[in-house]
Amino acid sequence: MQFYSTNRKTSPVSLREAVVRGLAADRGLFMPEVIRRFPPAFYQNMKEMTLREISFVVAEAFFGEDVEAGKLKEIVDETLNFDIPLVKVADNRYSLELFHGPTLAFKDVGARFMARLLAYFNKQEGERQVNVLVATSGDTGSAVANGFLDVPGVKVFVLYPQGKVSEIQEKQFTTLGRNITALEVSGTFDDCQALVKNAFMDKELNEKLYLTSANSINVARFLPQSFYYFYAYAQLCGLVGKPEEVVFSVPSGNFGNITAGLMAKRMGLPVKRFIAANNRNDVFLQYLRTGVYTPRPSVATIANAMDVGDPSNFARILDLYGGSHDAICAEVSGVSYTDEQIRRTMSETFRNERYLLDPHGACGYQALVDGLQPGETGICLETAHPAKFLETVESAVGETISVPEKLQVFMQGEKQSILMPVGFNAFKHFLLNQQ
Numbered sequence: 001m002q003f004y005s006t007n008r009k010t011s012p013v014s015l016r017e018a019v020v021r022g023l024a025a026d027r028g029l030f031m032p033e034v035i036r037r038f039p040p041a042f043y044q045n046m047k048e049m050t051l052r053e054i055s056f057v058v059a060e061a062f063f064g065e066d067v068e069a070g071k072l073k074e075i076v077d078e079t080l081n082f083d084i085p086l087v088k089v090a091d092n093r094y095s096l097e098l099f100h101g102p103t104l105a106f107k108d109v110g111a112r113f114m115a116r117l118l119a120y121f122n123k124q125e126g127e128r129q130v131n132v133l134v135a136t137s138g139d140t141g142s143a144v145a146n147g148f149l150d151v152p153g154v155k156v157f158v159l160y161p162q163g164k165v166s167e168i169q170e171k172q173f174t175t176l177g178r179n180i181t182a183l184e185v186s187g188t189f190d191d192c193q194a195l196v197k198n199a200f201m202d203k204e205l206n207e208k209l210y211l212t213s214a215n216s217i218n219v220a221r222f223l224p225q226s227f228y229y230f231y232a233y234a235q236l237c238g239l240v241g242k243p244e245e246v247v248f249s250v251p252s253g254n255f256g257n258i259t260a261g262l263m264a265k266r267m268g269l270p271v272k273r274f275i276a277a278n279n280r281n282d283v284f285l286q287y288l289r290t291g292v293y294t295p296r297p298s299v300a301t302i303a304n305a306m307d308v309g310d311p312s313n314f315a316r317i318l319d320l321y322g323g324s325h326d327a328i329c330a331e332v333s334g335v336s337y338t339d340e341q342i343r344r345t346m347s348e349t350f351r352n353e354r355y356l357l358d359p360h361g362a363c364g365y366q367a368l369v370d371g372l373q374p375g376e377t378g379i380c381l382e383t384a385h386p387a388k389f390l391e392t393v394e395s396a397v398g399e400t401i402s403v404p405e406k407l408q409v410f411m412q413g414e415k416q417s418i419l420m421p422v423g424f425n426a427f428k429h430f431l432l433n434q435q
């Protein structure tokens, strides 16, 4: 299948090229040329299917023409080696727990899938060493590093701002070793991102090395996120029979996760509508209200993985709805919560329902509490394990919470990182010496 750019100023490219390049030559985002609609029978039988079986059917719709079936099945099975359970929190309100993967956040799904797809294409090309560069303010680095851990032919360089990520986040990408190298940059997240951007623009580096990025705009990370919307629906069918008027509420930052849900709806998944739940960084909500999209600098909140002032996947949403503000508003609404409201939701949901939410999931859950209409059934995507935000969550609920074994293992590991100044020359020199 061909993938076109949302800017439509370049010709469509193959899946392989879209994955390797990440961003289109005209700076647009890649979209699949065909979004296949599944027959009703698929939805009727879905509740008998496993997460892996459902995901394989969806994966075939996007990748089946370019990846041989047996291999695609292997990629899906290896990616989803953990469950994504749907848990009932209160009447008509469910939580899709996306935090049972290696780094306890939903980004594991896309990162693990992308790692395997990239390795597959690289092998076809004779297995040059691929160097994945990723700048992180915390969560992306851990998902990508763990997703690519031990993937043959791939080296990952995680650039992060010294002293500006939490200890638990830092441990998740600095303790792995093997094909993962953590670069501790004496600057800000923006400096890290600038280093990565400069590397991609440097002619000499790109002639000598095979460089690629693993950020969330990559189709190989973006599209697999649609799998679990189908699986959530299947589980709901198992719990309540034939659900009517399903509403997904998605804690949103760069809007990749919710856009994957909108793709699922386009494939025929019977969803009535979506809610994009934001913290105070709510440019999308302002767009819904006014029809004008005005990016602005992000502000820091306790749901920090959603501190985004110019969501990159907005271009995909516009593209999906032909640029129509009315069409977008018909399927997606928005909400925004302050830190104080997020804390109150965590506290009240724990007290009243005995359900622990993380600050991101709390935005999604509160949106269901505030916005669900009679007759609707709501599913909130719980995007991270609450223990990843230990102090914030414990202070909100007023109790100590237990830390999963997986996180404890990271905490016991020894940090290994290489200090890197913000100047580009040192970074370039370092990369050239890696081969």
Ligand SMILES: *Cc1c(COP(=O)(O)O)cnc(C)c1O
Pocket (backbone or CB within 6 Å): 105, 106, 107, 139, 216, 251, 252, 253, 254, 255, 256, 257, 258, 305, 306, 360, 383, 384
């Ligand atoms: C990345 C992230 C989000 C935002 O997801 P987008 O796809 O960028 O909208 C929400 N919650 C958590 C915990 C995240 O790590």
